[in-house]
Amino acid sequence: EPEVTQTPSHQVTQMGQEVILRCVPISNHLYFYWYRQILGQKVEFLVSFYNNEISEKSEIFDDQFSVERPDGSNFTLKIRSTKLEDSAMYFCASSDLYGGRGDTQYFGPGTRLTVL
């Protein structure tokens, strides 16, 4: 069964450093998403991406964040200058189209980001 994959599984970085989190969505999907989950809290939406552009972003997704689909298979989240409060699990998700909109979102296993 196709699944979303993410690398690395755990990333440790120093405050102020740039990190890039990588995702390979399900191959025939057209919508891509990033969510995050701070330890013990709800899953929170960051950004959605369709047709090579951002469809929607939350207030969490400020100028320090960016997304890119550098080729036909990868989808990345970059944090330019990490802060302590960026420590969280970051989940990538992807979905197909249904009625012109994104359909069921399937999540990857996550990348645990620890900012020291």
Add this chain to the structure above:
Amino acid sequence: GESVGLHLPTLSVQEGDNSIINCAYSNSASDYFIWYKQESGKGPQFIIDIRSNMDKRQGQRVTVLLNKTVKHLSLQIAATQPGDSAVYFCAENSNNAGNMLTFGGGTRLMVKP
């Protein structure tokens, strides 16, 4: 250091019993709802979904009920097994352009053998 997390409501059931997990959603414009299961250290795993033109949908051992009048969603698990132990989240899609999902706070299901 670690942040203080939400206090998750916990449902404890005996193996073989049925489980019912409830969720109140917030946006009356939401037209698509999903239940996810999250095991420790893993990503949310799709269980079942329902669109707003339905009030009930059944899967294998799971049933989702939607009551739009009171903005309430429930997940019923039949013959609960130890492998069902996890945190369960409901999520709503409020028909926005970016398909943003808004997740609920989660319920921890513990299955006693």
